[in-house]
Amino acid sequence: MKTLIASLLGAAVLSASLTAQAQLPPEDQIKFRQAGYSFMSWNMGKIKAMAIDEAVEYDQQQILAAANAINGIAQSGMGALFGPGTEADVGDQATRVDPALFDNFPEVAELSKDFVAASDNLVEQAENGEQSDVRAAFAELGKSCKACHDKYRMD
Amino acid sequence: MKTLIASLLGAAVLSASLTAQAQLPPEDQIKFRQAGYSFMSWNMGKIKAMAIDEAVEYDQQQILAAANAINGIAQSGMGALFGPGTEADVGDQATRVDPALFDNFPEVAELSKDFVAASDNLVEQAENGEQSDVRAAFAELGKSCKACHDKYRMD
Known part of the structure; x- marks a missing residue:
């Protein structure tokens, strides 16, 4: 049941992102997500x-400026840039994405949620300004990047 | 005198950005600014x-999410990505920048200030949510992009 709810939630998150813009060609989606x-x-x-x-x-x-840039990008709905046709190289755009990502949107949505939470926390610690807290928040954010790279980015 | 002050200010802004990170190879600077x-x-x-x-x-x-992404990027100190050696294509990185930009940092700093102010305002209007205000703020932001493109981006 939990899996079903997570699955529906993941699908809803991705679909909400997808409807928020005109359909972009797969090549542009890959270009923008890499950017x-x-x-x-x-x-x-x-x-x-x-x-x-x-x-x-x-x-x-x-x-703080760097943390805000990361956070703004993290919260911009990049799920919309993983649409159909972006599972492999298209035209001039090469991608390292593992096609398995496209069969595991609920898990990807979870990983993405962790990443957004870690980037929120980095902004908070950067506002606070204590170097040791920034270091810890940075390490957490790095872990949340790696969690997705290890699973869904090919070498 | 005003010009001298603006010039020193522009140089200081750019130099502050430049010292905030390890020196990046020109090719990477171009790649990141284009991203x-x-x-x-x-x-x-x-x-x-x-x-x-x-x-x-x-x-x-x-x-609002899109405006925050733009604003976070706009405020991230991209001046640091216009360092020496980035005036023309480097390695695999092609650039459309007009080399004249590098002789006019004070004016570029002014254009950049207008751009940041316009992106601040877009966030504010997006928070407010009124479509007509968002349209106006979007038009202003577009103008501030174009002001720099017209002067310092080659076709």
């Missing part, structure tokens, strides 16, 4: 450099 | 479809 992940990774890199590696000076405003 | 613009354009497209073209159902939460 989102790429831009998040730049911002993860900045936080890592400041709060973890201490390779550059710790700057709360810059960490 | 940011690309992801913003996806979110602009969603708002356009809902609030302007009415091609899909008006949904305040989705408009």
Whole structure:
């Protein structure tokens, strides 16, 4: 029963996202989702450099700005960019997505929920500004990225 | 004098962004800035479809989510992605930037400030939810994009 509810919920979440825009060609969906992940990774890199590696000076405003960028992207409904026809390379767009993702939307919705929660928490800790809290929140966010990559991103 | 102050301010803004992260190779800077613009354009497209073209159902939460994504990206310090060596194509990364941008940082900083203000306002109007206000804010944001494209993006 729990699985059924999760399944319906996952489907509803994805379908809500899908109806919110005109249908995009699969190639554009892949391009936009990769842009989102790429831009998040730049911002993860900045936080890592400041709060973890201490390779550059710790700057709360810059960490908060990076966290807000990640959070804004995480909450933008990227599920809509995993529509039919985006399971494999299309035209010039190569994708590393594991086609298994498309048979497991309820689980993907759960992983996505964890990711959004972790990015919310990162914003909260960046607002608070304590470096040790930012480090912990950053590690949690990294784990939530990896949880999905391990399952649904191919090498 | 005003020009000198603006010039110093522009340089300071850009330099603050630049020190906030480890130096990225020019190729990565171009890749990440294009990812940011690309992801913003996806979110602009969603708002356009809902609030302007009415091609899909008006949904305040989705408009707000799109506005927050744009705003988070706009405020993330993308000036740091226009470092030395990114004036022209590098490796696999093609760029449409006009090299003149790199000689006019103070003006670019002004254009960027207008863009950030317009994206702040879009978030505010999306929170308020009134479609006519969202349309007006969207038009303003579009103008602020175009102001920079007309000057510093090549066809």
